[in-house]
Amino acid sequence: MNIRDRKLAPIWDKIQQGQRLTLADGLALYTTQDVIALGRMANEVQQAKSGDAVYFVLNQKIEHTNICVLSCKFCDFAAKKGDERAYEMTTEDVLAKLTPEIREVHITGGMPPDWPWERYLDLVRTIHHRLPEADVKAFTAVEIDFFHKKFRMSIEEVLRQLQAAGLKTMPGGGAEIFSERVRKLLFNQKIGAKGWFDVHSTAHRLGIPTNSTMLYGHVETLEERLIHMIKLRDAQDETGGFLTFIPLAFQPGETGIKPRNMFTSAIDDLKTIAVSRLMLDNFPHIKAYWVMLTEEVTSVALNFGADDIDGTVGGEKIAHDAGATSPTTIAKEKLIQMIRDAGKIPVERDVYYNPIHVYADNVIGKIPYLNSVPFHAHLEKQQFRLLPVVPRRMGVLAAQGELDAGLFSLMDFLRLEDVLEPLGWCIATRDQVKSVMLFSKEGWRDLEGKTIGITDDTATSVQLLRVLLEKKYHVHATFERLHAGVNDCSRFDAVLLIGDEALRHNKAGLDGFELVFDLASEWYEWQKLPFVFAVWAIRKALPEESRRDLAGLLERSLDACGDDFASIAGTHGRRIGLTEAETQEYLEGFNYKLGEREQEAIRVFRRFQAELAASGVGNGDSREG
Amino acid sequence: MYVQDILAKAREGERITREEGIELYRHAELLDLAEAANEIRFRKNPGQQVTFVVDTNPNYSNVCTIDCIFCAFYRHPGEEGEYTYTVDHMIGKFKESAGHGVTTVLLQGGVHPSLPFDYYKELVRRTRKEVPEVFPHFFSTSEIIGMAHGAGMSTEQVLRELWDAGLRSLPGGGAEILSDRVKKKISRLKGTSADWAGVMKQAHRIGYKTTATMMYGHLENEEDVVEHLELVRQIQDEGNGFTAFIPWSFKPGNTPLEKIIPHYATPTRYLQMIAFSRLYLDNLPHIQASWFSEGKKTGQMALHFGADDFGGTLQEENVHAAANFVNTTSTEECVRLIHDAGFSAAQRTTLYEILRVIPTAEVAV
Known part of the structure; x- marks a missing residue:
C-alpha cells in the first residue's frame, strides 16, 4: 500500500497489529486528503472479515402508521391523528404488501396514541405464522421505550413478549448521534444515548441481535461522530449483539433543520463508511444503505469497507412496466448488478446474515x-x-x-x-x-x-x-x-x-x-x-x-x-x-x-x-x- | 505480465502498451488503479487543487443529417422542432452569458446541410470582436467536416479560415468511441476514426488547442476503449495539442440506442475509466471529471481517482437535457462541490490558465 498522507502510516501499522484505534486516530482518518488510502485500508479490513462477499436480503419495509405522539424537528414523516396525511395499516394491509419471496420484514412506524399492545403483538405474530420464511425485524429503541412507558411494562418484558410473538432482530434507528449537545438542539424528544443502549443491551441479553445507526451531516462535529462509534464499540464488547452499523446521511427535506450543506458530499459519505469500518473493529458488518446513500455512492462504498447493501426494501417503482416480474425481483437484480459492478460477489442472506444464495x-x-x-x-x-x-x-x-x-x-x-x-x-x-x-x-x-x-x-x-x-x-x-x-x-x-x-x-x-x-x-x-x-x-x-x-x-x-x-x-x-x-x-x-x-x-x-x-x-x- | 507489475511500470512514468492496457482494464482492482492514477495526477498537477471553468454550452442549430442512434437532440431539416439561430441571436446570447461571468463558450450544432460557411466565420469573428470576454471553443470535428463538404473545401482550409477569423480552440466532441467496429453501428454517417484523427492533427499543426472526449457505455468492449486511448495518445505525440481528456458515459434516454442499452454505465465504471485514462494517456496534462454527465457525487469522487479538472459550470445545455439527463449548478455550487471533495478550487480559462484560486475554507470531511 502506498500511503501519501504520512499521518496514516502509523494508524495502518496499528490496524495490522490488531490494535484498537483511538479518537485521535479517527480524526486523522477523517481529515485525510488521501481518500484512496483510507478506502484501501478499510477495504482490506473488510476483506479479512467478509472476503469478497457483499450481503443483501429480500426485504420489505413496512411503516404501519405515520401517526405519532412526538413532534421531532428533523422528521417530515409523522402526522397527527385526523391530519389528511395520517394513515394506519391493519395487519391484513401489511400482509397484502408481503410477497412470498420476502425473507425479512422491517417494521418501524410512528407512535400512535391509541393502539393497544395486543395490536403490535398480533402484527408480529400473524406475519410470523402466515409467512414462516419471512423473519420479523421490528421496532426501534424509541418505539420499544414508548411501549415500555405506555403499557407499563419493563423493557425486558416488552421484548420478551415480542420475541415470543416471533420478533427475530431489531433495527438500529433512533440512535441519531450520541451527544447531549446535539440531542438538545435537534432531537430533544428522543430517548438519548442511555435509553437507546438500555433497549439494545436488553435485547442482546435475550438473544435478539440488533442493528445500529448514526445520523450524520447536520450540526454534529467529527469528534461527536467518533464518540458515537466508540460508544457502540464499547457496547459491542459487552454484548456482541450488534449485526451491522449503518451510517445515515441527513436529508434536510422539509424538516426545517439547516445543516452546513444541503447534502453531504460523496467524499464525506465514503469517509464515514471507511472510518466506521476501521473504528468498529468488533462489528461484523458495515452497511451502505443504498436507498439513502444514492446508487452512485453505494457501488463505490462497497470498495470502501461496506459489505452490506441492505435489501430490496420496497422494490423498484418501475416494476409496473415489467409485467409479471415482481418489484422485489427487479430490485434484487439491480442490487446484484451493483455488487458485481464493485467487483464483489452478491450473497443473499437471512435475517441473521447467514448466506442463503451466492450469485457467483x-x-x-x-x-x-x-x-x-x-x-x-x-x-x-x-x-x-x-x-x-x-x-x-x-x-x-x-x-x-x-x-x-x-x-x-x-x-x-x-x-x-x-x-x-x-x-x-x-x-x-x-x-x-x-x-x-x-x-x-x-x-x-x-x-x-x-x-x-x-x-x-x-x-x-x-x-x-x-x-x-x-x-x-x-x-x-x-x-x-x-x-x-x-x-x-x-x-x-x-x-x-x-x-x-x-x-x-x-x-x-x-x-x-x-x-x-x-x-x-x-x-x-x-x-x-x-x-x-x-x-x-x-x-x-x-x-x-x-x-x-x-x-x-x-x-x-x-x-x-x-x-x-x-x-x-x-x-x-x-x-x-x-x-x-x-x-x-x-x-x-x-x-x-x-x-x-x-x-x-x-x-x-x-x-x-x-x-x-x-x-x-x-x-x-x-x-x- | 501481472497487474501489479503494469501498475508499477505506469507509476514510474513508463508507457504501458496496448496489451498491458487491456490487462489492466480487465483485471486491476478499482482502488489499485486509483492509487496509481492519483500518484501520476499529483506529479503532473501538484497541489491539492482542482480547476474549473465558467462556461456555457448553447447550440446554434439542432438540424442534423447524420442520424446517430445515441442522440436525442437532433432534428432533420424541415422536421417539427428544428431550429437554427441567426448570428445576431447567438451574439446576444453570448453577451448575456458574459454578463454572468462566462469565459468560455462551447458551441456546437448539428451537421447542417445548407448553412453557408460564412455563417460560421461570422460567428467566430463577431464573437471575438463584440464579446471579447468570452473565448470561443466552437465546432466539433463532424461540423468541420460538414463545412468542408458544404463549401467544397478541404478541412485544412476550413480550419485555416476559422483560425483567421479568430478561432483558437476546438471541442473534442464527435469522437464517441474511436473504434470503427463500433462507430459503424452507432454513427454510420459520422465518419471514421481516421476522419476525427485527421481533423485533430491538422488543427494541432495549425496551432489550435483542443480537447479529446470519449463516449462509452454502449456497444464497445475493453479493446475498443484501449484503441480509442491509443489513438489519442498517438495524436498527442505528434502535435501536443490536446489540453484534456474527457470521458463520459452514454445516456440512453429518448434515443434509438436506448432499446439496446437500457441502463446507465455505472459510477464505478466511470471512476475506473477516469483512473485508467490517467494511466494510459501519459502525455496529456489534464483529465476532466464530468460532474455534469455523471452526477455531482460521482464527479466529486472522480477527483480522487485521477481527475484534476471539474469541467464547466454549463450555464446552458441542451443535448443531455434532450435525453432527460438534467443536472445544473452555479459557480458557487461548483466551488463548494470541489471544496467538499477536499480541494482548493481554481477558476481557469479555456486553455487552462488560472484566473483565481478559491482556497478551501476548512479541511473537508
Whole structure:
C-alpha cells in the first residue's frame, strides 16, 4: 500500500497489529486528503472479515402508521391523528404488501396514541405464522421505550413478549448521534444515548441481535461522530449483539433543520463508511444503505469497507412496466448488478446474515476460525473468490450447488461425497484441539437425561459429542441448538462451542460451567487416533484444472507459512485473547495433510456414525433452539 | 505480465502498451488503479487543487443529417422542432452569458446541410470582436467536416479560415468511441476514426488547442476503449495539442440506442475509466471529471481517482437535457462541490490558465 498522507502510516501499522484505534486516530482518518488510502485500508479490513462477499436480503419495509405522539424537528414523516396525511395499516394491509419471496420484514412506524399492545403483538405474530420464511425485524429503541412507558411494562418484558410473538432482530434507528449537545438542539424528544443502549443491551441479553445507526451531516462535529462509534464499540464488547452499523446521511427535506450543506458530499459519505469500518473493529458488518446513500455512492462504498447493501426494501417503482416480474425481483437484480459492478460477489442472506444464495462462480468457502488461517494467509486467489462462512452453512450451500470448494466439516463432506472430491488437505488434531469444547456443569456420566446447548456452526463436533456420550460413556442427553449470535447459556447443563468462541472461553472460562472437556483429547484417549474435523474438497463437476489449481494454491500457502504461525495468525489470535505463543502452540497442534492415520480416523468415526444411525440416535433428536 | 507489475511500470512514468492496457482494464482492482492514477495526477498537477471553468454550452442549430442512434437532440431539416439561430441571436446570447461571468463558450450544432460557411466565420469573428470576454471553443470535428463538404473545401482550409477569423480552440466532441467496429453501428454517417484523427492533427499543426472526449457505455468492449486511448495518445505525440481528456458515459434516454442499452454505465465504471485514462494517456496534462454527465457525487469522487479538472459550470445545455439527463449548478455550487471533495478550487480559462484560486475554507470531511 502506498500511503501519501504520512499521518496514516502509523494508524495502518496499528490496524495490522490488531490494535484498537483511538479518537485521535479517527480524526486523522477523517481529515485525510488521501481518500484512496483510507478506502484501501478499510477495504482490506473488510476483506479479512467478509472476503469478497457483499450481503443483501429480500426485504420489505413496512411503516404501519405515520401517526405519532412526538413532534421531532428533523422528521417530515409523522402526522397527527385526523391530519389528511395520517394513515394506519391493519395487519391484513401489511400482509397484502408481503410477497412470498420476502425473507425479512422491517417494521418501524410512528407512535400512535391509541393502539393497544395486543395490536403490535398480533402484527408480529400473524406475519410470523402466515409467512414462516419471512423473519420479523421490528421496532426501534424509541418505539420499544414508548411501549415500555405506555403499557407499563419493563423493557425486558416488552421484548420478551415480542420475541415470543416471533420478533427475530431489531433495527438500529433512533440512535441519531450520541451527544447531549446535539440531542438538545435537534432531537430533544428522543430517548438519548442511555435509553437507546438500555433497549439494545436488553435485547442482546435475550438473544435478539440488533442493528445500529448514526445520523450524520447536520450540526454534529467529527469528534461527536467518533464518540458515537466508540460508544457502540464499547457496547459491542459487552454484548456482541450488534449485526451491522449503518451510517445515515441527513436529508434536510422539509424538516426545517439547516445543516452546513444541503447534502453531504460523496467524499464525506465514503469517509464515514471507511472510518466506521476501521473504528468498529468488533462489528461484523458495515452497511451502505443504498436507498439513502444514492446508487452512485453505494457501488463505490462497497470498495470502501461496506459489505452490506441492505435489501430490496420496497422494490423498484418501475416494476409496473415489467409485467409479471415482481418489484422485489427487479430490485434484487439491480442490487446484484451493483455488487458485481464493485467487483464483489452478491450473497443473499437471512435475517441473521447467514448466506442463503451466492450469485457467483468459483466461490470458495472460507472457515472464519483461527485454525484455518494457515490455508489463507498466503493464498493467491487467482480465479477464486472467498466467502467466509461457518462450517454448517458451508455444507448447506454446497448441497445447493452454490459453493465450488471449501474446507468442509467432516459430516458435510461424508454426506456430499458423491459430488465432492477431496484435495488432500484437512484440519486434523493430534491429541487435543482446544477449540471444540464442552463446557459443563456436570461430569460426563452425570449428563444422562440432561439438556446440552449445541453450537449452530457445525454438525461434526455435535456428532463427535454424540458418539462420545453414547459410545464412550453410554449416556443419552438432549441437544438443543443455540442461536446464531447472542445466547443465554445459563439454562443448559452443558454447552458445546467450537472455533474462536470455544478458544476464547477455553482461556477466559464460561461463567457457571466449571468443567471443560476437549472433545479431541476425549477421542484420542479412547481411540488413539487423530480426529479429522474438516476436509478440503472441490465439486467434482469442476474441471480437473481447477482442482489442480486449488490444491497447488493451498500447498503454496501452507509452505509459505512454514512453522511460523505466530506471525501470520498473531493478529487473529490477539483478537480472541491469545498471546503469540498461545497462537503458535494452538496451530502446531494440527495436522493439515490428509494422511493414512487421518483416513483411518475417518473410517472409525464413520462406523460409529452408522451404528448410531441404525439404533435411531442421531440428528433426529436435537431440537431447534 | 501481472497487474501489479503494469501498475508499477505506469507509476514510474513508463508507457504501458496496448496489451498491458487491456490487462489492466480487465483485471486491476478499482482502488489499485486509483492509487496509481492519483500518484501520476499529483506529479503532473501538484497541489491539492482542482480547476474549473465558467462556461456555457448553447447550440446554434439542432438540424442534423447524420442520424446517430445515441442522440436525442437532433432534428432533420424541415422536421417539427428544428431550429437554427441567426448570428445576431447567438451574439446576444453570448453577451448575456458574459454578463454572468462566462469565459468560455462551447458551441456546437448539428451537421447542417445548407448553412453557408460564412455563417460560421461570422460567428467566430463577431464573437471575438463584440464579446471579447468570452473565448470561443466552437465546432466539433463532424461540423468541420460538414463545412468542408458544404463549401467544397478541404478541412485544412476550413480550419485555416476559422483560425483567421479568430478561432483558437476546438471541442473534442464527435469522437464517441474511436473504434470503427463500433462507430459503424452507432454513427454510420459520422465518419471514421481516421476522419476525427485527421481533423485533430491538422488543427494541432495549425496551432489550435483542443480537447479529446470519449463516449462509452454502449456497444464497445475493453479493446475498443484501449484503441480509442491509443489513438489519442498517438495524436498527442505528434502535435501536443490536446489540453484534456474527457470521458463520459452514454445516456440512453429518448434515443434509438436506448432499446439496446437500457441502463446507465455505472459510477464505478466511470471512476475506473477516469483512473485508467490517467494511466494510459501519459502525455496529456489534464483529465476532466464530468460532474455534469455523471452526477455531482460521482464527479466529486472522480477527483480522487485521477481527475484534476471539474469541467464547466454549463450555464446552458441542451443535448443531455434532450435525453432527460438534467443536472445544473452555479459557480458557487461548483466551488463548494470541489471544496467538499477536499480541494482548493481554481477558476481557469479555456486553455487552462488560472484566473483565481478559491482556497478551501476548512479541511473537508
